[in-house]
Amino acid sequence: AQIALERDYEAQRESDTRYRVLMEASREAYVFVSVHDGRIVEGNTAAGALLGRRRDDLPEAGLSELCEPKRKGDLIETLRTQALSDRPVPVDALVRHGKEPVSLVPTIFRSAGERMLLVRIEPLSEGKVSQDALS
Amino acid sequence: AQIALERDYEAQRESDTRYRVLMEASREAYVFVSVHDGRIVEGNTAAGALLGRRRDDLPEAGLSELCEPKRKGDLIETLRTQALSDRPVPVDALVRHGKEPVSLVPTIFRSAGERMLLVRIEPLSEGKVSQDALS
Numbered sequence: 001a002q003i004a005l006e007r008d009y010e011a012q013r014e015s016d017t018r019y020r021v022l023m024e025a026s027r028e029a030y031v032f033v034s035v036h037d038g039r040i041v042e043g044n045t046a047a048g049a050l051l052g053r054r055r056d057d058l059p060e061a062g063l064s065e066l067c068e069p070k071r072k073g074d075l076i077e078t079l080r081t082q083a084l085s086d087r088p089v090p091v092d093a094l095v096r097h098g099k100e101p102v103s104l105v106p107t108i109f110r111s112a113g114e115r116m117l118l119v120r121i122e123p124l125s126e127g128k129v130s131q132d133a134l135s
Numbered sequence: 136a137q138i139a140l141e142r143d144y145e146a147q148r149e150s151d152t153r154y155r156v157l158m159e160a161s162r163e164a165y166v167f168v169s170v171h172d173g174r175i176v177e178g179n180t181a182a183g184a185l186l187g188r189r190r191d192d193l194p195e196a197g198l199s200e201l202c203e204p205k206r207k208g209d210l211i212e213t214l215r216t217q218a219l220s221d222r223p224v225p226v227d228a229l230v231r232h233g234k235e236p237v238s239l240v241p242t243i244f245r246s247a248g249e250r251m252l253l254v255r256i257e258p259l260s261e262g263k264v265s266q267d268a269l270s
Contacts (some may be wrong), residue, residue, distance in 0.1 A: 010247060012147035017246045018167060018177075019154035021253050025242045028163060032153060042153075107160045111152040112145060118156050 030122055031058060035108070035115040038062045038076040042044040050121050052097030063119070067102065079117055083108035092124070100124075136199075163255055166193060170243070170250035173197045173211040185256050187232030193213040198254070202237065214252055218243035227259070 023030065023044040025097040031043035031051075043051070043058035051058070051066045064075040070092040072076075082088045083106040105120040158165065158179040164176035166186075178193035186193070186201045201211040203225040206213075217223045218241040225238040238245070240255040 009144060009147070011149055012144070014246050015151040015154045016147055017220070017244065018251075018253070019150045019203065021244050022154065022157055022161075022165065023254065025165075025253050026157075026163060026166065027160060027255075028161060030157065030160075041188060107156060109152065109156050111149050116153075118160050120162075 005034065029122070031063065031119050031121065033063050033076065033079075033119055034119055035076060035080055038064055039115065040066075047121055050100065050123065051095055066096055067097055067104065067121075069093045070101075076117070079104060079106040079119060080108060080115075081096045082106055083117060090122070137185065164257070166198065166254050166256065168198050168214075168252045168254055170209065170215055170252055172212060173199055175201075176251065182256055185237065185258065186230055201231055202256075203227045203231055205236075211252070214239060214241040214254060215243060215250075217241055218252060219262070225257070 023042075026044060027032050027046060029044065029047035029050045031047045032041040033039065034041055040058045040061050040063055043055060045055045048058055050056040053061065053066070067075065069075045069078060074091065075091070082091055088106070090105045093102055093104055094100070094121040095102055101124040103122045103124050105122065107120075109116055109118070141154055141193050158177075161179060162181060164179065164182035165186045166182045167176040168174065175193045175196050175198055178190060180190045183190040183193055188196065188201070202210065204210045204213060210226070210228065213226050217226055223241070225240045228237055228239055229235070230237055238257045238261040241256065242253040242255075244251055244253070
């Protein structure tokens with residue numbers, strides 16, 4: 001059993017390494033957010049660049065401190081609703097720093113008994129048609 | 136020490152979950168490849184779609200069985216060289232299934248004492264100028 005546990009532990013370490021390499025290699029901007037308090041648990045450098053923060057300063061920031069939803073309502077609740085919807089649509093927001101319009105694409109999952117959101121942050125280039133969740 | 140170990144183990148499980156969620160949420164196509172034998176360790180659904188395999192059938196396939204480099208030479212060795220270069224450039228290849236031209240963007244890292252490549256597979260849309268490593 002000890003050997004099995006160690007093997008399992010080793011496999012976990014490998015996936016932790018892959019997780020970190022993948023986060024940083026990704027050109028897409030991602031943040032993991034706790035549904036409970038709306039705080040960012042971790043984000044990648046691409047997300048930091050879009051949100052106007054260094055990557056290491058993202059944890060503990062509330063996502064709604066950094067992004068203002070275009071429509072009224074609680075940002076985390078709107079993301080959660082979209083993530084659970086059968087036909088989810090991106091949620092439009094404005095980055096508070098720099099006023100860049102972005103589209104937030106949420107995925108919801110459970111980790112260590114807590115609900116978490118993975119949010120992809122896409123710059124809304126001009127010309128691109130917005131598909132806001134609330135329009 | 137036992138408690139610290141358990142806490143560490145729990146953190147590892149969380150990052151394993153995040154790794155899996157991130158792989159599948161990504162619209163970019165990624166495969167992890169062992170430098171030692173050139174075999175895919177894991178890939179996401181986007182990579183499977185590009186390479187003409189189901190995601191779960193990617194592991195154990197050799198990357199060069201699925202992609203043919205445009206220039207002569209060993210594909211894994213070329214990817215490794217580019218990943219280690221100061222000014223890496225993508226490596227052009229042709230997917231054997233479907234003949235789609237793609238650009239391979241490698242990142243190299245070490246995991247459990249073994250060198251691994253994370254390879255982003257980008258479809259080379261027409262019009263897009265290729266920056267092949269060997270041209």
